[in-house]
Amino acid sequence: MNQKLDYSNLKDIVHDLKTPITSIIGFVELLKQGNHDEKSTFEFYDIILSESQKLLKLVNEILCVQKHQMESAEKTCNLNIQINRYIKELTPLALKRNIEISINSNSNDIYVSIPEDKISRILTNIIENAIKYNKEHGKVFIDIYNDKGKVFIKIRDTGIGIPENEIDKIFSKYYRSTLTQNMCIEGSGIGLAIANDIVQEYSGQIKVSSKLGEYTEFIVSFPLSHIKKF
Ligand SMILES: Nc1ncnc2c1ncn2[C@@H]1O[C@H](COP(=O)(O)OP(=O)(O)OP(=O)(O)O)[C@@H](O)[C@H]1O
Numbered sequence: 001m002n003q004k005l006d007y008s009n010l011k012d013i014v015h016d017l018k019t020p021i022t023s024i025i026g027f028v029e030l031l032k033q034g035n036h037d038e039k040s041t042f043e044f045y046d047i048i049l050s051e052s053q054k055l056l057k058l059v060n061e062i063l064c065v066q067k068h069q070m071e072s073a074e075k076t077c078n079l080n081i082q083i084n085r086y087i088k089e090l091t092p093l094a095l096k097r098n099i100e101i102s103i104n105s106n107s108n109d110i111y112v113s114i115p116e117d118k119i120s121r122i123l124t125n126i127i128e129n130a131i132k133y134n135k136e137h138g139k140v141f142i143d144i145y146n147d148k149g150k151v152f153i154k155i156r157d158t159g160i161g162i163p164e165n166e167i168d169k170i171f172s173k174y175y176r177s178t179l180t181q182n183m184c185i186e187g188s189g190i191g192l193a194i195a196n197d198i199v200q201e202y203s204g205q206i207k208v209s210s211k212l213g214e215y216t217e218f219i220v221s222f223p224l225s226h227i228k229k230f
């Protein structure tokens with residue numbers, strides 16, 4: 001009964017409710033039968049009282065766990081729903097450059113424990129970059145998948161690419177590749193620095209690979225959330 005409570009397992013606490021309830025019912029039935037001396041009757045009342053107090057404590061713990069789970073759920077987001085929203089928001093920019101965006105996922109039920117505004121700041125910038133630094137009539141492929149307790153979001157474009165010796169620098173604040181600067185494509189060079197900070201904050205990773213004139217691919221990964229938003 002005094003075991004340390006595991007917040008993820010509400011079932012354990014509910015199971016613990018059975019013992020005091022059974023005990024209370026048993027002692028009330030005994031009292032109803034009568035024929036007990038005064039000492040035993042008081043003992044029964046004491047047991048009923050202490051078992052009821054245990055019950056009340058357990059009920060309070062259940063309410064606490066539910067509150068904790070609801071607060072965690074508020075911070076989780078469904079990646080498919082969010083990414084489809086970002087694509088819609090970026091449609092005018094994609095149409096202007098005749099870029100086709102396709103999205104593919106191995107499940108519609110992929111959740112991460114990251115607030116929606118933060119996941120938006122990471123992915124909107126990477127998808128926007130994939131459009132901005134693409135070629136006219138280019139393509140953007142977005143893959144969302146879960147594997148071994150992690151969520152992966154792969155964003156690949158058919159764009160201008162990043163010079164090999166500059167790949168490591170693109171997460172530095174205000175850094176813009178020489179290619180981008182020569183082509184006079186607008187930007188301030190801070191989107192990826194912000195995205196990278198948020199990814200680190202939520203125990204994630206960003207990997208980049210690119211081939212000049214062919215493609216750039218970002219793979220963002222996070223631990224998978226087991227709590228769904230309800
Ligand atoms: N998909 C991509 N293809 C080619 N180059 C890219 C790509 N994504 C990022 N880069 C390079 O990395 C640089 C930094 O990107 P970042 O998003 O931080 O800044 P930005 O796009 O220039 O400006 P903003 O702060 O408005 O996002 C870009 O300027 C560009 O040179």
Ligand SMILES: [Mg+2]
Pocket residue numbers: 125128129187191192
């Ligand atoms: Mg950017």
